[in-house]
Amino acid sequence: MTSETHTEARRRRMSVLARCNSNRLHELWDKLRLEPAHKTLRGPESGLIMLRGRIGGTGEPFNIGEATVTRASVKLEDGTVGHAIALGRDGAKARISALIDALCQTMEAAVLIDAELIAPISQELDCDDEKRRQQTAATRVDFFTMVRGED
Amino acid sequence: MYVAVKGGEAAIDNAHRLLADRRRGDRSVPTLGLDQIAEQFALSVDRVMSEGSLYDRRLAALAIKQARGDLIEAIFLVRAYRTTLPRFGHSEPVDTGAMQVERRISACFKDLPGGQLLGPTFDYTHRLLDDELDGDPAVEPGALRDGAAEPATQIADILGGEGLIEEDPLAPGEPGDINQTPMEFPLSRAMRLQSLSRGDEGFLLALGYSTQRGYARSHPFVGEIRIGEVEVEVFVPELGFAVPVGRVQLTECQMVNQFKGSAKTPPQFTRGYGLVFGQSERKAMAMSLCDRALRAEELGEDIVAPPQDQEFVISHCDNVQATGFVEHLKLPHYVDFQAELGLVRTMRAEYEATRNEDVEIREAAE
Amino acid sequence: MDAAVTHAFEGGFAEPVLDAQATFRAVMDAMARPARIIEVAPRAAPPASLSPLVGAIACTLIDADTPMWLDPRLGESEAVRAWLSFHTGARLAAAPAEAAFALIADPGEMPPLDRFAQGTQEYPDRSATLILQLDSLEGGAPLTFHGPGIKGEATIAPVSLPADFVRQWTENTKRFPRGVDLILSAGEALACLPRSARLIEVEV
Numbered sequence: 195m196t197s198e199t200h201t202e203a204r205r206r207r208m209s210v211l212a213r214c215n216s217n218r219l220h221e222l223w224d225k226l227r228l229e230p231a232h233k234t235l236r237g238p239e240s241g242l243i244m245l246r247g248r249i250g251g252t253g254e255p256f257n258i259g260e261a262t263v264t265r266a267s268v269k270l271e272d273g274t275v276g277h278a279i280a281l282g283r284d285g286a287k288a289r290i291s292a293l294i295d296a297l298c299q300t301m302e303a304a305v306l307i308d309a310e311l312i313a314p315i316s317q318e319l320d321c322d323d324e325k326r327r328q329q330t331a332a333t334r335v336d337f338f339t340m341v342r343g344e345d
Numbered sequence: 346m347y348v349a350v351k352g353g354e355a356a357i358d359n360a361h362r363l364l365a366d367r368r369r370g371d372r373s374v375p376t377l378g379l380d381q382i383a384e385q386f387a388l389s390v391d392r393v394m395s396e397g398s399l400y401d402r403r404l405a406a407l408a409i410k411q412a413r414g415d416l417i418e419a420i421f422l423v424r425a426y427r428t429t430l431p432r433f434g435h436s437e438p439v440d441t442g443a444m445q446v447e448r449r450i451s452a453c454f455k456d457l458p459g460g461q462l463l464g465p466t467f468d469y470t471h472r473l474l475d476d477e478l479d480g481d482p483a484v485e486p487g488a489l490r491d492g493a494a495e496p497a498t499q500i501a502d503i504l505g506g507e508g509l510i511e512e513d514p515l516a517p518g519e520p521g522d523i524n525q526t527p528m529e530f531p532l533s534r535a536m537r538l539q540s541l542s543r544g545d546e547g548f549l550l551a552l553g554y555s556t557q558r559g560y561a562r563s564h565p566f567v568g569e570i571r572i573g574e575v576e577v578e579v580f581v582p583e584l585g586f587a588v589p590v591g592r593v594q595l596t597e598c599q600m601v602n603q604f605k606g607s608a609k610t611p612p613q614f615t616r617g618y619g620l621v622f623g624q625s626e627r628k629a630m631a632m633s634l635c636d637r638a639l640r641a642e643e644l645g646e647d648i649v650a651p652p653q654d655q656e657f658v659i660s661h662c663d664n665v666q667a668t669g670f671v672e673h674l675k676l677p678h679y680v681d682f683q684a685e686l687g688l689v690r691t692m693r694a695e696y697e698a699t700r701n702e703d704v705e706i707r708e709a710a711e
Numbered sequence: 712m713d714a715a716v717t718h719a720f721e722g723g724f725a726e727p728v729l730d731a732q733a734t735f736r737a738v739m740d741a742m743a744r745p746a747r748i749i750e751v752a753p754r755a756a757p758p759a760s761l762s763p764l765v766g767a768i769a770c771t772l773i774d775a776d777t778p779m780w781l782d783p784r785l786g787e788s789e790a791v792r793a794w795l796s797f798h799t800g801a802r803l804a805a806a807p808a809e810a811a812f813a814l815i816a817d818p819g820e821m822p823p824l825d826r827f828a829q830g831t832q833e834y835p836d837r838s839a840t841l842i843l844q845l846d847s848l849e850g851g852a853p854l855t856f857h858g859p860g861i862k863g864e865a866t867i868a869p870v871s872l873p874a875d876f877v878r879q880w881t882e883n884t885k886r887f888p889r890g891v892d893l894i895l896s897a898g899e900a901l902a903c904l905p906r907s908a909r910l911i912e913v914e915v
Binding site: 431432433434435525527582583 | 719720774775776800834
Binding site: 213240244251261282329331 | 394395398399400401403404427430431432433434435436437438439441442445446447448455456460461462463464465486487488489490491492494499501512513514515516520522523524534535536538539542543576577579581583584586587588589590591592593595597599616618620621622
């Protein structure tokens with residue numbers, strides 16, 4: 195695995211974990227029965243990040259306002275370090291996400307976790323997105339021109 | 346003379362207790378859950394997040410419950426809570442062009458790519474109270490329409506092709522942060538936008554309205570309004586890359602204004618910009634009107650009305666500051682008032698004395 | 712995983728709130744009583760060239776909103792930079808004048824005090840706090856101060872300050888309300904010199 199695809203895979207997992215529902219994560223995580231021995235390096239701790247937008251949508255950055263985030267960093271017994279950060283104040287979710295990040299740096303665990311946890315959650319999130327998109331699409335205005343012909 | 350006064354502790358304790366009692370209200374009515382507030386008062390929650398300047402639905406819902414539905418009080422609670430948390434950093438600028446839109450309309454072009462998507466709007470309701478909501482009627486889920494997704498083009502891309510709309514300003518460096526630097530006028534547009542984005546909806550609405558009625562020459566069109574979720578990414582140094590941390594819902598408004606040009610710029614359209622937390626179309630529109638009006642100096646326009654005056658708009662748009670200063674007047678001013686009373690009595694005595702003198706002089710003259 | 716990188720994530724505060732409070736209390740007391748030595752157990756374990764006490768002070772005072780400047784000795788250590796970045800969240804300032812905090816392991820070679828942010832007349836707080844890692848706070852040339860927080864006068868004799876420190880500090884106090892503040896540390900001891908602490912001229 196090249197380092198770029200490794201980073202991409204890591205980012206993708208983090209994106210899914212950040213957005214997933216806490217209960218669903220616990221459910222799938224518990225089923226995997228991994229719970230590796232680890233040391234907490236930082237957190238889980240909640241704090242703020244300043245959200246930025248761009249002037250006019252594409253111009254220079256400006257600060258919109260803050261959002262709560264929670265982060266955690268863990269170290270497995272073999273020394274592998276995992277990090278997690280997500281919007282909200284869910285410490286348990288941050289801890290599990292950091293463990294997943296650490297575990298997934300080993301190919302075997304990554305394959306298992308991707309298949310049993312990341313893939314199903316990702317699919318559910320995509321499904322929700324698609325449903326919302328279709329609901330929005332149903333409110334699209336189809337303009338039609340009244341026929342005012344002269345015969 | 347300064348007199349320190351103590352007391353009222355028992356009264357304050359009991360006032361708190363009474364507040365809790367009244368907040369709970371009739372115990373036979375079920376208490377509100379935060380989920381209920383977040384789900385069913387979603388737009389109140391959005392307003393509290395926006396003006397509280399903190400994106401966290403559950404905290405905003407809690408604040409609304411604690412404030413008995415008083416939104417400015419809830420905003421105050423959220424702002425206070427904010428100060429207890431450490432700041433970890435800032436996000437990468439969000440890309441509103443990549444928004445998963447739930448609503449998207451333009452008043453400029455009928456057939457713009459991506460279409461007019463009405464979304465969950467009040468616009469075409471008849472504003473008639475619905476008795477059925479007094480109960481718990483079954484509600485159908487939103488209708489679905491399949492077909493391939495069509496990207497929603499941004500308005501600037503449409504007019505930009507002809508060079509008829511100004512480009513967004515690009516400047517290097519960090520944007521200023523009104524949370525961390527004292528306000529010094531003139532403020533950069535970036536700092537004005539931050540201030541407006543958390544400004545009071547009512548105040549911005551009234552100012553925006555005034556620009557339309559002639560207090561600052563303005564002839565705007567809604568280029569585009571879009572509401573939806575954008576992905577937030579935060580650069581994490583220990584990882585060396587930007588991490589997606591979840592999504593936030595935003596409302597963006599591009600207000601397009603005719604601009605007759607100046608010595609430096611040809612006639613074209615200029616823009617006012619609005620971007621706020623949650624679904625808050627009225628606020629985003631008002632914000633974009635105010636943003637445009639506040640650009641008067643930059644665009645070489647005469648400053649003739651309050652909405653163009655930065656110091657007036659920015660210093661007064663924050664409802665936490667405003668409520669603090671207005672409401673402080675009800676706090677004990679016993680000593681100040683005694684001083685004023687003494688002063689007015691003296692002035693009155695002098696006034697009476699002068700009048701008596703005048704009367705005596707007049708009588709003497711007669 | 713690279714051992715140096717892993718180490719960067721360790722040695723921070725075990726109890727972030729309590730450790731930061733204890734360290735803050737020590738710094739605050741020292742700042743309120745200028746030129747008085749205060750003993751404090753460091754609660755951090757940073758990589759080599761950064762001392763545990765300076766590491767703990769950094770974790771307490773520095774955050775994402777306060778750019779920090781590292782002197783060449785600290786700045787050249789990848790381990791130190793990574794450790795500070797993880798545990799404080801601060802970004803590095805390119806130049807001394809852009810920093811809110813400066814960490815200095817080689818005080819004898821440090822840039823002159825006036826090269827750091829001095830604040831402005833309106834906002835004297837926009838100035839730098841310099842955290843110096845010294846060999847000892849005792850045994851050097853005695854420096855006697857007076858000013859707010861000092862009953863009568865107070866003397867300390869730190870080792871390894873710049874050769875012309877007396878002149879530099881006198882100029883620093885003349886810039887009041889502008890100027891920099893110093894936190895001097897050695898081992899498990901610290902002493903502070905806020906800009907209000909004025910040197911008493913020693914007749915030679």
